[in-house]
Amino acid sequence: MTATGLPLDALRPRLPSPLVAVEDARLARHGVQLLLKRDDLIHPDLPGNKWRKLRLNLQAAADAGHDTLLTFGGAYSNHLRATAAAGRLLGFTTIGVVRGDELARRPLNASLTRAAADGMRLAFVDRTTYRRKAEPDVVEQLRERFGRCYVVPEGGSNALAAQGCAELGRELRGAADVVAVACGTGGTLAGLAAGLAPGGQRAIGFPVLKGGFLGAAVQRLQEDAFGGRTGDWTLDERFHHGGYARTTPGLEAFTEDFADRHGLVPDRVYVAKMLHGLFTLADEGAFSPGTRLAAVVTG
Template identity: 75%
Template sequence: MNAFDLSRLRPRLPSPLEPVEDERFARRGLTLLLKREDLIHPDLPGNKWRKLALNLEAAAGRPVLTFGGAYSNHLRATAAAGRLLGFPTVGVVRGDELAGRPLNPSLARCAADGMRLEFVDRATYRAKNDPAVLAALLDRAHAGAYVVPEGGSNALAARGCAELGRELAGAADAVAVACGTGGTLAGLAAGLAPGQRALGFPVLRGDFLGGEVRALQEAAFGGPRGDWSLDGRFHDGGYARVSPALEAFTRDFEERHELAIERLYVAKMLHGLVTLAEEGAFPPGTRIAAVVTGAPDGVQPSVSSR
């Protein structure tokens, strides 16, 4: 069987869609549903599976070179895919100061899965899309390596994430997802049916993401697709930042629904949804699907009991 045949990993597709009882929504006549992408596969959960599937088909078993920060879920998913499917992986990591330090748990997991880690200074990392910089990185990588961009977001990733939207056709009026590099939102919106809309909650500061989503849709589908919007109020100070207020909100949500919540993406999206509901942003009768893109580190995802 070819290395890029992901079917042998037996993904749970379509991912489950779970209704949850939450009075903050119910008292406004709203229905909250959780789209449990975290249950697709224990090593390639959520949008990581969606983004990588078509890219790994394109790589066809060749080595894969990709990019990420010191705590990148994308690097971990790519390394796991390499281990499970038997192809070499190289992770270009932002921050050459990390090279002489003990690996953090995230990077240690990548290394244990066989990923070769290459630490570069931040200026080089920012220039990673420059042809000369990329050529130099490829020269040091495996011959013939296939390049997947930071966060896994490219045209193939957006097309893979369109299947998420198609799975939700007719099941929800609005679909919310946390956004890092924009690939999941670009594909999700494209896959939704007319009358459905996608809400993106950026986890990074800055107003760049709208342009990224538009560019990804142009590359993947030839132009704009679907009804989507961004609400940039809930990044909580930027990537990998979790304030005491967000931590308190997340713990409360976990207690209400007996479900462990990932902090850097999922918690910010859920906080945004609860705030929008309290602001009256959704008319009564709206069915809202929240995409759970991953579980906290070290937690085996389980079905919500409430």
């Protein structure tokens, strides 16, 4: 039960999400088929991996008697917006710890405006403090400031999030040979890979941030959630296009072309980078003829 006494199913997610075949001549010439896993259609306020990563955390918060959620994100965080929406729908008070100076973020962008409209209290912290957000003394200071609360990590990525995302992998068993997903904090990939069929499917994660740190993060999440590394997964670090929320002329051209061909404008922060990576890998001969690719549209 939630803080309001309603079951989490009150959110009424659309599961499993649709799997849609896409005909594209650029892939067809390599004998490769593309399927879009439309996880963005799960719920209007908690699309895709946001629902999957938050679901078990929301249940754990409610089971422990919490009525307040505290979490972290940058100024353009989809996770903050989704957590705020969950709070509005389920009766939780929500607090968003935002990276960066408050004055520099005024007026609020569309993401933070939506989170605030859904009742989220925004607390801005400097970047040095934000980098230490997982340290016990920083968490304790936040609890002293805001009171008793259930803490959800940045991006929602923890063991419960990975366990929630394993269902995504199970939904794709038998549907594709290779499954691709864009990665921010790694929780979706950690769970997705664990849920895929062993010995017959593999996952590719496309980090949207620079730094080369994500492999270790995904492995830690799998160790916490499943007891060790599991599933066949790799990362391709080449398609961040400058880093989080950044773009390049090449990515812009690819995104516009994909939208013209298929009537779907992929999100530039995450999905477009992943799709660009898949099409590049196909051109490089990374997939044998007959390969079925499933690309997760996370929203």
